[in-house]
Amino acid sequence: MIAKLNHLVLFSPFGYDKLITKLNPSFIFFKVQCLRTSTLTNHPKVIVNESAQSPNFTPRFSRLAKNEAQHVLFDYLHCTRSFSSMDAEHISKNSPHFLQNLLSKVDTNNTDKQVARSLTKFLRFNPINEFEPFFESLGLSPSQLSVLLPRHLMFLSDDHVMLGNFHVLCNYGILHSKMGKMYKEAKEIFGYDYGILALKLQAYEKLGLSKPTVIKLVSCCPSLLIGGVNCEFVKVLERLKELRFENDWIGGYLSGKSTYNWNRMLDNVIFLDKVGYSEEQMRYLFNTDPALLFEGSGKKVNVLFG
Numbered sequence: 001m002i003a004k005l006n007h008l009v010l011f012s013p014f015g016y017d018k019l020i021t022k023l024n025p026s027f028i029f030f031k032v033q034c035l036r037t038s039t040l041t042n043h044p045k046v047i048v049n050e051s052a053q054s055p056n057f058t059p060r061f062s063r064l065a066k067n068e069a070q071h072v073l074f075d076y077l078h079c080t081r082s083f084s085s086m087d088a089e090h091i092s093k094n095s096p097h098f099l100q101n102l103l104s105k106v107d108t109n110n111t112d113k114q115v116a117r118s119l120t121k122f123l124r125f126n127p128i129n130e131f132e133p134f135f136e137s138l139g140l141s142p143s144q145l146s147v148l149l150p151r152h153l154m155f156l157s158d159d160h161v162m163l164g165n166f167h168v169l170c171n172y173g174i175l176h177s178k179m180g181k182m183y184k185e186a187k188e189i190f191g192y193d194y195g196i197l198a199l200k201l202q203a204y205e206k207l208g209l210s211k212p213t214v215i216k217l218v219s220c221c222p223s224l225l226i227g228g229v230n231c232e233f234v235k236v237l238e239r240l241k242e243l244r245f246e247n248d249w250i251g252g253y254l255s256g257k258s259t260y261n262w263n264r265m266l267d268n269v270i271f272l273d274k275v276g277y278s279e280e281q282m283r284y285l286f287n288t289d290p291a292l293l294f295e296g297s298g299k300k301v302n303v304l305f306g
Contacts, residue, residue, distance in 0.1 A: 129149070181222070
């Protein structure tokens, strides 16, 4: 393709200026970059590609540089800020965008040990907003952080209530990667006084649900932990029991990518009852195709039988 471009430039009956105006500007830019790659300097710390001249270019640091940044961040959180080793390790290993920004603050032209020393020195004189790597480690993207970061706070220890409820969820068995969604959709649960969140989790176990099912349930539907036990959910569970489904059957079909309207689910079960479906027929229907009940909170039922 480069040969064709050279041929056009050298032998086209049109002038060079005319050629440039007729071709796609990004095409010309890309070719020029490819022709100039031999002039770029290979660097052990920063990987540069042909888009380096773009105003939106973000440097990609080497694995060694990233590993050093992880170690430095871990030491900062654990030794300087007194995080538990488990929390410090999880945050430092699961906040790649934050580490990328951190590396951009220091000179990466040095050896690994010098990069580590530079980062350590930078953190000594420039305290970080700890909520940024913390929220990223919970599965939130950098684009979501701006509206979720608390104002006028930099240190996680300043919000001990939020941190306490985070640890309640951790100790219960909920994955860190699920908590970002929970914080985004039901921030209130991170503001409960000591002991309240644990009681709310136990309340769902008292309905006859196993702990793994409760974990999946509240991870998918964190709003269930706001207020008292959700009445609509309880009615759906009771109706499923009448159809002779086990308590934990519902947990096998919940998806973290979906939202659920328990009232609509209940209405659809009642609708099938009204149009003449027996309990045995409904049991067979939901066993054969659980998506009828769970996908879109039962919208399929209205489409097929409405």
